[in-house]
Amino acid sequence: MATAKTKQKILKTFLDLLSEHPYEDVSLPLIAETAKVKLSEMRSAYASKLKLVAAFLEQIDTAVLDERDEDMGDQPPRDRLFDILMSRIDAMAEHKEAVRALHKAARKDPALALDFNALEVRSQKWMLIAAGIDVSGVKATVVAQGLSVAFARVIGVWLDEEDEGMPRTMARLDKELDKGTSFMKRLNKLDGVAKGIRSFFRKASERSGRRGDRAESGREDTDLGGEAPAGA
Template sequence: MSDIHPPSADEGPARSDREKILEGFMALLAEHRFERIGLGDIARASGISLSQLRREFSSPVAIVAAYMKEIDLKVLSGGDADMAEESPREKLFDVLMRRLDLLAPHKRAIRSLLRSAACNPPLALVLAGFGAQSQRWMLAASDIDSAGLKGMMRAQGLTMLFACVLRTWVDDEDPGLARTMAVLDRELSRGQRWSGCLDRLCAIPEGLSRIGSPRPRRRRGRDGDPVAA
């Protein structure tokens, strides 16, 4: 891509190579499809050498994973004390809206990535895996159980839910994000019903194990009355 230029030298305080790469990559992604961005493009846009890029990341996909982790950390470190009295559903709503606020500076890049994933199943699968990791942390931040198989299934469900919200958010130009919040509220209501079904479904094996467990053995007393063993 010949139209890629390194950032100017007077762009604020000194940043680490990692920060330069994340910003440079997201700037590229805002203008170009993911599959068209090469390693040399990322190095030039970040103002670093290929060896510096290789020291930090192995691939463009690894940069996406690092960006998502950075968003996770910012969400988790920005907890509001006022949320303490909220229900888990209300907490999750606030946590996901905070995530969208943090993604906002790179909305064009997120839109581009979603469009690439829509026609690139392997990329979509990788992003879904990254998303499930992130959403497990979002569940934890909302005081919703994320442990074990049930937690994994909740995280997968929340990943699909948030992807649906993102598709609305990337085209929502309203500063108040009315459409986005309406979709998030609707999807959380559906997710709450699904989570209830999941709880009941996971309770079935426990009930079956109780049914199938051996009953206490009983012996007969001298007078013929049964006595617990």
């Protein structure tokens, strides 16, 4: 069983290698050799590169959640989410070249992109929670999926930006959140319509059930009324 220290060393080695090599060239044996750990330890710690990517995203999630600004609670949801996502970019800054390698790999390999997307959706659900945006069930997945796609576009701008103030990145995030706000309004309307339809059919079903009960009761009364006396 790999220790927490060994797992951290392996993850750091993976990110360092990604900073210098394409994702497809960074193999598990190379990571193990560079980190100076046995393959058995590698297997115990991370059985695949995707698990290493998941660990990296979880590390970013943790950094954002730990640094969440409690004073943003009285701000509009959009502003809170902007702050959270910028904090996410700040947390990634140390590993910008590794993020670049992951970004390039996803653009070249659609199957890998789907795997990365599933991990990012999970992370974005936590970003929504951190921003105090209350969504649940299927709606939470839909919103997190949209946010994942939008954030990927923002990351594309960030990777090409050299200005430390990140004006282009922030402008793109503003634009994506504006589109997201419009989407949320449409989604809420659809959600309201869907709830209305479900309520209509539920009430119709209840009325139908009551009519069926009355009809059944009437038939029982008729049957009893027409029964011949015993011994007739």
